[in-house]
Amino acid sequence: RKEVEQDPGPFNVPEGATVAFNCTYSNSASQSFFWYRQDCRKEPKLLMSVYSSGNEDGRFTAQLNRASQYISLLIRDSKLSDSATYLCVVTTKNFNKFYFGSGTKLNVKP
Protein backbone atom coordinates (compact mmCIF):
# COMPACT_ATOMS: atom_id res chain seq x y z
CA ARG A 1 0.00 0.00 0.00
CA LYS A 2 1.30 3.46 -0.86
CA GLU A 3 2.17 5.81 1.96
CA VAL A 4 0.16 8.63 0.40
CA GLU A 5 -2.69 8.34 -2.10
CA GLN A 6 -4.38 11.01 -4.14
CA ASP A 7 -7.00 11.06 -6.86
CA PRO A 8 -4.99 11.96 -9.97
CA GLY A 9 -7.90 13.84 -11.57
CA PRO A 10 -7.93 15.86 -13.67
CA PHE A 11 -10.47 18.12 -12.03
CA ASN A 12 -11.84 20.41 -14.73
CA VAL A 13 -13.67 23.37 -13.20
CA PRO A 14 -14.84 26.78 -14.43
CA GLU A 15 -13.40 30.00 -13.08
CA GLY A 16 -15.01 30.98 -9.81
CA ALA A 17 -15.83 27.42 -8.80
CA THR A 18 -14.99 25.84 -5.47
CA VAL A 19 -13.00 22.61 -5.67
CA ALA A 20 -11.73 20.22 -3.02
CA PHE A 21 -9.06 17.52 -3.06
CA ASN A 22 -8.48 14.78 -0.55
CA CYS A 23 -5.37 12.84 0.25
CA THR A 24 -5.15 9.72 2.42
CA TYR A 25 -2.11 8.46 4.27
CA SER A 26 -1.38 4.99 5.61
CA ASN A 27 0.86 5.61 8.63
CA SER A 28 -1.12 6.69 11.66
CA ALA A 29 2.11 7.94 13.26
CA SER A 30 2.66 10.51 10.52
CA GLN A 31 3.58 13.81 12.04
CA SER A 32 3.30 16.70 9.62
CA PHE A 33 1.42 17.43 6.45
CA PHE A 34 1.82 19.82 3.57
CA TRP A 35 0.35 20.76 0.23
CA TYR A 36 2.79 21.57 -2.56
CA ARG A 37 1.91 23.00 -5.94
CA GLN A 38 3.68 21.92 -9.12
CA ASP A 39 3.20 23.75 -12.40
CA CYS A 40 3.75 21.88 -15.65
CA ARG A 41 7.45 21.11 -16.15
CA LYS A 42 8.39 23.09 -13.05
CA GLU A 43 9.59 22.16 -9.59
CA PRO A 44 7.21 21.72 -6.63
CA LYS A 45 6.70 24.70 -4.33
CA LEU A 46 5.18 24.78 -0.87
CA LEU A 47 1.56 25.96 -0.94
CA MET A 48 0.72 25.55 2.71
CA SER A 49 1.28 23.50 5.81
CA VAL A 50 -1.66 21.61 7.29
CA TYR A 51 -2.30 22.01 11.00
CA SER A 52 -4.52 19.91 13.25
CA SER A 53 -6.85 22.84 13.78
CA GLY A 54 -7.10 23.53 10.07
CA ASN A 55 -5.70 26.61 8.42
CA GLU A 56 -6.69 29.13 5.80
CA ASP A 57 -4.63 31.27 3.47
CA GLY A 58 -6.76 33.51 1.32
CA ARG A 59 -8.82 31.32 -0.99
CA PHE A 60 -7.13 28.14 0.21
CA THR A 61 -8.19 26.08 3.23
CA ALA A 62 -6.41 22.95 4.46
CA GLN A 63 -7.85 20.46 6.91
CA LEU A 64 -6.46 17.42 8.71
CA ASN A 65 -8.52 14.48 9.92
CA ARG A 66 -6.23 12.23 11.94
CA ALA A 67 -8.97 9.76 12.86
CA SER A 68 -9.68 9.01 9.20
CA GLN A 69 -6.11 9.67 8.10
CA TYR A 70 -6.77 12.18 5.39
CA ILE A 71 -6.02 15.77 4.59
CA SER A 72 -7.96 18.04 2.32
CA LEU A 73 -7.42 21.20 0.30
CA LEU A 74 -10.28 23.51 -0.60
CA ILE A 75 -9.88 26.21 -3.22
CA ARG A 76 -12.58 28.85 -3.40
CA ASP A 77 -13.22 31.22 -6.31
CA SER A 78 -10.85 29.31 -8.62
CA LYS A 79 -8.61 31.35 -10.90
CA LEU A 80 -7.06 30.34 -14.20
CA SER A 81 -3.69 30.63 -12.46
CA ASP A 82 -4.68 27.88 -10.01
CA SER A 83 -4.28 25.33 -12.81
CA ALA A 84 -1.49 23.04 -11.62
CA THR A 85 -0.85 19.70 -9.94
CA TYR A 86 -1.33 19.67 -6.18
CA LEU A 87 0.92 17.30 -4.26
CA CYS A 88 0.11 16.02 -0.81
CA VAL A 89 3.15 15.50 1.44
CA VAL A 90 3.29 13.53 4.68
CA THR A 91 6.25 13.28 7.01
CA THR A 92 7.22 10.78 9.65
CA LYS A 93 8.09 11.70 13.21
CA ASN A 94 10.98 14.13 13.49
CA PHE A 95 10.66 14.85 9.75
CA ASN A 96 12.93 11.93 9.02
CA LYS A 97 11.07 10.99 5.86
CA PHE A 98 8.93 12.89 3.41
CA TYR A 99 6.38 11.04 1.29
CA PHE A 100 4.82 12.70 -1.73
CA GLY A 101 1.53 11.69 -3.28
CA SER A 102 1.26 11.36 -7.05
CA GLY A 103 -0.59 14.64 -7.27
CA THR A 104 -4.03 15.84 -8.31
CA LYS A 105 -4.24 17.81 -11.52
CA LEU A 106 -6.51 20.84 -11.59
CA ASN A 107 -7.58 22.60 -14.79
CA VAL A 108 -9.46 25.85 -14.33
CA LYS A 109 -11.27 26.85 -17.51
CA PRO A 110 -12.51 30.31 -18.52
Place this chain on the structure above:
Amino acid sequence: EAGVAQSPRYKIIEKRQSVAFWCNPISGHATLYWYQQILGQGPKLLIQFQNNGVVDDSQLPKDRFSAERLKGVDSTLKIQPAKLEDSAVYLCASTDTRASYEQYFGPGTRLTVT
Protein backbone atom coordinates in the same frame (compact mmCIF):
# COMPACT_ATOMS: atom_id res chain seq x y z
CA GLU B 1 18.55 34.82 -1.86
CA ALA B 2 19.73 32.43 -4.57
CA GLY B 3 17.69 29.29 -4.99
CA VAL B 4 18.76 25.69 -5.41
CA ALA B 5 20.90 25.32 -8.52
CA GLN B 6 21.07 22.17 -10.61
CA SER B 7 22.92 21.21 -13.74
CA PRO B 8 22.60 20.11 -16.41
CA ARG B 9 18.96 20.96 -17.05
CA TYR B 10 18.59 18.30 -19.73
CA LYS B 11 20.53 15.19 -20.58
CA ILE B 12 20.02 12.50 -23.21
CA ILE B 13 22.10 9.34 -22.99
CA GLU B 14 21.96 5.80 -24.28
CA LYS B 15 21.28 2.89 -21.99
CA ARG B 16 24.33 1.51 -20.24
CA GLN B 17 26.04 4.92 -20.33
CA SER B 18 26.88 6.88 -17.20
CA VAL B 19 25.57 10.28 -16.14
CA ALA B 20 26.12 12.68 -13.26
CA PHE B 21 23.98 15.48 -11.90
CA TRP B 22 25.09 18.36 -9.74
CA CYS B 23 23.22 20.31 -7.07
CA ASN B 24 24.12 23.43 -5.10
CA PRO B 25 21.64 23.97 -2.27
CA ILE B 26 20.62 27.27 -0.73
CA SER B 27 23.44 28.65 1.37
CA GLY B 28 23.22 27.49 4.95
CA HIS B 29 20.79 24.65 4.31
CA ALA B 30 22.17 21.58 6.04
CA THR B 31 19.64 19.09 4.69
CA LEU B 32 19.76 18.09 1.02
CA TYR B 33 17.47 15.68 -0.82
CA TRP B 34 17.58 13.99 -4.21
CA TYR B 35 14.24 12.94 -5.68
CA GLN B 36 13.30 11.04 -8.82
CA GLN B 37 10.07 12.12 -10.47
CA ILE B 38 8.74 9.91 -13.26
CA LEU B 39 6.15 11.47 -15.53
CA GLY B 40 2.72 11.40 -13.93
CA GLN B 41 4.03 10.49 -10.49
CA GLY B 42 5.02 12.37 -7.38
CA PRO B 43 8.66 12.83 -6.40
CA LYS B 44 10.26 9.75 -4.85
CA LEU B 45 13.05 10.30 -2.35
CA LEU B 46 16.32 8.69 -3.40
CA ILE B 47 18.66 9.98 -0.73
CA GLN B 48 18.72 12.52 2.09
CA PHE B 49 21.86 14.16 3.50
CA GLN B 50 22.31 16.03 6.74
CA ASN B 51 25.49 18.05 6.18
CA ASN B 52 27.77 15.44 4.59
CA GLY B 53 26.19 12.41 6.26
CA VAL B 54 23.52 10.16 4.77
CA VAL B 55 20.25 10.16 6.73
CA ASP B 56 18.20 7.95 4.42
CA ASP B 57 19.13 6.10 1.24
CA SER B 58 16.68 3.24 1.57
CA GLN B 59 15.13 3.86 -1.86
CA LEU B 60 18.37 4.45 -3.72
CA PRO B 61 19.12 1.60 -6.20
CA LYS B 62 22.64 1.19 -4.94
CA ASP B 63 23.70 -1.20 -7.67
CA ARG B 64 23.63 1.68 -10.15
CA PHE B 65 23.03 4.93 -8.27
CA SER B 66 25.47 6.73 -6.02
CA ALA B 67 25.49 10.14 -4.39
CA GLU B 68 27.88 12.16 -2.35
CA ARG B 69 28.06 15.45 -0.51
CA LEU B 70 31.68 15.57 0.48
CA LYS B 71 31.96 19.03 2.02
CA GLY B 72 28.39 19.31 3.23
CA VAL B 73 27.45 21.78 0.50
CA ASP B 74 27.30 20.69 -3.17
CA SER B 75 26.13 17.22 -4.06
CA THR B 76 26.40 14.93 -7.06
CA LEU B 77 24.15 12.05 -8.06
CA LYS B 78 25.50 9.45 -10.47
CA ILE B 79 23.87 6.69 -12.45
CA GLN B 80 26.10 3.96 -13.83
CA PRO B 81 24.97 2.21 -15.99
CA ALA B 82 21.69 3.86 -16.94
CA LYS B 83 18.56 1.91 -17.82
CA LEU B 84 15.55 2.98 -19.86
CA GLU B 85 13.43 3.16 -16.71
CA ASP B 86 15.77 5.81 -15.26
CA SER B 87 14.21 8.37 -17.62
CA ALA B 88 12.78 10.93 -15.23
CA VAL B 89 13.31 14.36 -13.73
CA TYR B 90 15.87 14.38 -10.93
CA LEU B 91 15.04 17.03 -8.38
CA CYS B 92 17.32 18.36 -5.70
CA ALA B 93 15.85 20.10 -2.66
CA SER B 94 17.26 21.66 0.46
CA THR B 95 15.93 22.65 3.86
CA ASP B 96 17.09 24.71 6.79
CA THR B 97 15.52 22.67 9.55
CA ARG B 98 16.47 25.30 12.12
CA ALA B 99 13.89 27.59 10.52
CA SER B 100 11.20 25.37 9.03
CA TYR B 101 10.66 22.13 7.19
CA GLU B 102 9.83 23.72 3.86
CA GLN B 103 11.73 22.05 1.06
CA TYR B 104 13.09 24.35 -1.63
CA PHE B 105 13.45 22.58 -4.95
CA GLY B 106 15.81 23.23 -7.80
CA PRO B 107 14.56 23.26 -11.41
CA GLY B 108 15.52 19.63 -11.90
CA THR B 109 17.48 17.69 -14.50
CA ARG B 110 15.37 15.99 -17.14
CA LEU B 111 17.05 12.72 -18.10
CA THR B 112 16.11 10.74 -21.18
CA VAL B 113 17.65 7.31 -21.61
CA THR B 114 17.33 5.87 -25.13
